[in-house]
Amino acid sequence: MNIEQFVAQSLGEWKAMRSSHSLAFKQFEEIISKIIIKPLDINDSNIQELIEDSIYKKEEMVQPFQIEWQAESNWEEDSEQKDMKGSSILIPILRRSKNGIIIRSIGYTEKVRAISYFKFLEDGTMILSTQYNQSTAEERIWFISNSVRCRSSVVRSKDSSAILQTSFSSEVKLRGNP
C-alpha cells in the first residue's frame, strides 16, 4: 500500500459506526455517520492557500481530497454541543515511498489546521500521528476488504501523556467515487 492507492481506495461514500471510550470515566459513546471522501483539483483555491501557507511545494502533493461527515442519528442528550457535521481538506505530501505528511485544514482532535505524519506498516495499515495544541493523536486506518475499513484512534494529553480517549470506527463503502 502507498498513499496514492490508499487515497484511491478511500474515495467514495461511507457509512461509519464509531465507538469511543473515555478511559478515566469508563464512558462509551456511539455514533453512526455518513462520510464522503472526494478528490479535489490541485488548482482548487483552498488547496492553493493551504500549500502557500506551508513549507511544502505544489509539486510534492499527492491527490488532495476532502472529507465530509454528518451524523445520521444520535441519542446523546447533549447533541446540540457536538460536532454533528463538518468537513476537512487533506493534502498528502510524499517524502519517502512509505511515509510523508498530510496537511489538514481542520484537525481530528482539535478544530485547527494541523500537520499529520503518516507511515504505512508492512500489512498496509496507515499510521497517522498529529500534534495539536493540547493533545496528540494517533490514528490507524486499515482496509479489511475492498469496501470495508477500520479506523482506531488514541488521544493523549500533551502535558502528561495520559491517554484520554480511544475510538474505533467500522466503515462500509456505499458507493465509489462518482
Added chain:
Amino acid sequence: MNIEQFVAQSLGEWKAMRSSHSLAFKQFEEIISKIIIKPLDINDSNIQELIEDSIYKKEEMVQPFQIEWQAESNWEEDSEQKDMKGSSILIPILRRSKNGIIIRSIGYTEKVRAISYFKFLEDGTMILSTQYNQSTAEERIWFISNSVRCRSSVVRSKDSSAILQTSFSSEVKLRGNP
C-alpha cells in the same frame, strides 16, 4: 516485540471496555469486563493434555498462560444468553522469531479448541488469525503504553467471507502479575 515480551507485558489484571459492531444490522454492543491473565506452569495437567493432543512438542512451548474474563455490568436484555464469564488456556509455540502459533483450549469466536497463527508487525502489533468451523477471526493487539492495550477483531463468515462483526477493546492494567 516478540512473543515472550508480549506475554510478559500482558500478565496481570485488566479492566476492559469493549464495543462490537454488527455491520449488517448497524448494531452496537458495549461491555465492561475484568480480565485476568496469569502464567501457567508447563507441567500443569491441562497444558500437558493440550500439547499431547497436538502435533507440537513440549520443547517448542513459550510461556503458557490463562485468560479469565468476567463482565462487570451489562445492560442488555438478553444478558442471560451471553457469555458473561469464561476462561481459556493459551500455549504459544514459536516457529520463527516473529511468528508462530497459539493453541487455545477455547476459541474466541467459537467455543471450541482452536489453533491461531500469530505474527508481529514492525511496530509491535500482534496479528492473530484463527479458522473456526463456521467463521474466521483476525485479532490485532497493540500496546499504546506499558499499561494500556488495544485489541480489535474482525469476524468473517467462512463460506462467503462476509464480514459479520468487528470489535474494539481498550484495556487498562489494574495490577501486574501477582
